[in-house]
Amino acid sequence: MIAVDRNAPKALHRQIYDAYRNAIVKGSLRPRQRIPSTRVLASELGVSRLPVLNAYAQLLAEGYIQSRVGAGTVVSISIPDQLTSSKPTSVPLVATPSGPRPAARRASTFAPSQSSPWLGGWGAFGVGQVASDQFPLHLWSNLVARRCRSMDAKAFHYGEQKGSRALREAIASYLRTARSLHCEAEQIMVVSGSQQALEISARVLLDPGSRVWMEEPGYRLAADVLTLAGCHVVPVPVDKEGLNVAAGVARCRKARAAFVTPSHQFPLGVTMSASRRLQLLDWAQSSGAWIIEDDYDSEYRYRSMPVAALQGLDAHARVIYIGTFSKVLFPSLRLGYLVVPWDLVDQFLTIRRAMDLGPPSFHQDVLVDFMSEGHFARHIRRMRVLYRDRRSALVDSINKELGPTVEMLGDEAGMHLAVTLREGRRDVEIAERAARQNLWIWPLSPSYIGKPSRQGFILGFGSTKITEIPSAVRQLRNLLTNK
Numbered sequence: 001m002i003a004v005d006r007n008a009p010k011a012l013h014r015q016i017y018d019a020y021r022n023a024i025v026k027g028s029l030r031p032r033q034r035i036p037s038t039r040v041l042a043s044e045l046g047v048s049r050l051p052v053l054n055a056y057a058q059l060l061a062e063g064y065i066q067s068r069v070g071a072g073t074v075v076s077i078s079i080p081d082q083l084t085s086s087k088p089t090s091v092p093l094v095a096t097p098s099g100p101r102p103a104a105r106r107a108s109t110f111a112p113s114q115s116s117p118w119l120g121g122w123g124a125f126g127v128g129q130v131a132s133d134q135f136p137l138h139l140w141s142n143l144v145a146r147r148c149r150s151m152d153a154k155a156f157h158y159g160e161q162k163g164s165r166a167l168r169e170a171i172a173s174y175l176r177t178a179r180s181l182h183c184e185a186e187q188i189m190v191v192s193g194s195q196q197a198l199e200i201s202a203r204v205l206l207d208p209g210s211r212v213w214m215e216e217p218g219y220r221l222a223a224d225v226l227t228l229a230g231c232h233v234v235p236v237p238v239d240k241e242g243l244n245v246a247a248g249v250a251r252c253r254k255a256r257a258a259f260v261t262p263s264h265q266f267p268l269g270v271t272m273s274a275s276r277r278l279q280l281l282d283w284a285q286s287s288g289a290w291i292i293e294d295d296y297d298s299e300y301r302y303r304s305m306p307v308a309a310l311q312g313l314d315a316h317a318r319v320i321y322i323g324t325f326s327k328v329l330f331p332s333l334r335l336g337y338l339v340v341p342w343d344l345v346d347q348f349l350t351i352r353r354a355m356d357l358g359p360p361s362f363h364q365d366v367l368v369d370f371m372s373e374g375h376f377a378r379h380i381r382r383m384r385v386l387y388r389d390r391r392s393a394l395v396d397s398i399n400k401e402l403g404p405t406v407e408m409l410g411d412e413a414g415m416h417l418a419v420t421l422r423e424g425r426r427d428v429e430i431a432e433r434a435a436r437q438n439l440w441i442w443p444l445s446p447s448y449i450g451k452p453s454r455q456g457f458i459l460g461f462g463s464t465k466i467t468e469i470p471s472a473v474r475q476l477r478n479l480l481t482n483k
């Protein structure tokens with residue numbers, strides 16, 4: 001970052017001093033950032049050590065840098081704020097634009113679903129949060145270390161674009177036995193979570209202007225992907241049996257696709273009935289539409305065996321299946337998968353290649369070990385018991401504290417349940433007040449694309465300990481009673 005000019009009239013030590021001082025003042029070098037030793041810098045600049053020693057002595061004396069035992073020489077932490085501010089007041093590094101600059105129309109007209117305080121909140125009832133304290137971290141770190149130690153030249157290179165063969169085999173075998181899917185490893189594509197799975201699917205299957213059925217209320221992050229792809233999202237109401245296929249047909253028979261969460265509808269938690277599943281498959285076959293099945297947390301069912309996936313019933317290869325490790329392991333892993341009908345495999349691969357060159361290999365390899373050594377199945381079994389107990393404690397507390405003031409929905413599966421409020425209550429307002437008290441209840445109404453027909457909350461219990469539940473529900477009751 002520093003260059004010196006031997007022929008310049010300015011002395012070398014002064015050039016070095018000025019270069020460092022400017023970098024510190026402009027914020028390119030930040031407090032605590034390490035700078036090279038005098039020996040290393042002298043050798044990099046091809047000068048003797050003397051001018052470097054002189055420049056460093058001056059910087060030290062003026063307080064720009066300091067020597068720390070064991071840490072070498074670092075930018076001083078005690079220089080005045082205005083000198084180290086990332087937005088220098090004197091000479092800006094990059095001119096600040098005077099107004100908004102034109103982004104592409106797609107970006108500037110995109111109106112994503114509300115970004116809300118409770119999306120990132122950490123505390124009781126956070127949605128999508130897993131019981132991280134119960135994750136077998138010691139074992140996982142041993143697998144990570146083992147894989148790291150055995151990285152050969154191949155492991156440094158690009159991995160397979162569809163994802164590691166071994167992982168795809170493990171996923172296919174798991175899906176056939178645990179989710180009743182018809183699939184082979186060749187049909188599987190490993191992706192960075194459901195979100196990317198949907199993005200790839202939209203690029204392969206949908207055109208700008210394509211109409212897509214979306215559950216109402218539904219998973220707004222999925223609607224965002226479709227909207228960004230230029231699709232026209234058609235909200236189709238969900239009732240006790242899941243997406244109402246007849247209503248979808250009445251609204252838009254010619255839709256190109258339907259996005260559904262049949263095992264555990266998000267957010268209401270209902271399971272799609274067998275007759276609705278058959279109706280949906282019939283509609284897809286007769287109108288040449290695709291069904292995008294998001295099976296995000298189906299492993300957790302508490303009163304019965306997990307319900308088989310819709311893909312397993314599909315005799316006409318109309319279903320694109322999306323699965324994720326975000327709920328069964330943890331979301332920051334960013335690993336999920338697509339199961340694609342045979343005839344679409346190559347097209348999915350071609351499009352994916354243009355988007356990225358495949359998922360990162362390392363954690364796929366760790367996951368292969370985790371799955372093949374039986375830890376995955378064991379972890380799911382343990383978590384099913386843990387979440388079942390958390391869910392029961394939550395249901396009991398809601399019954400005790402909130403009683404008939406709310407209706408509870410979708411408590412048989414997954415890691416969240418929904419409660420709906422009686423007429424006249426505004427869920428967003430209450431959720432905002434709750435967030436200020438560190439209670440991360442998600443309001444239900446923003447999950448509607450059209451006019452919300454219900455107000456209520458989505459309560460996650462994955463990361464909420466049994467001991468925390470009664471007081472958190474009491475807190476919710478107080479929020480509901482103090483209008």
Ligand SMILES: Cc1ncc(COP(=O)(O)O)c(C=O)c1O
Binds near residue numbers: 266
């Ligand atoms: C309906 C639904 N699908 C998928 C996911 C998981 O998304 P990802 O795999 O991108 O983490 C979630 C997470 O909350 C969800 O609610």
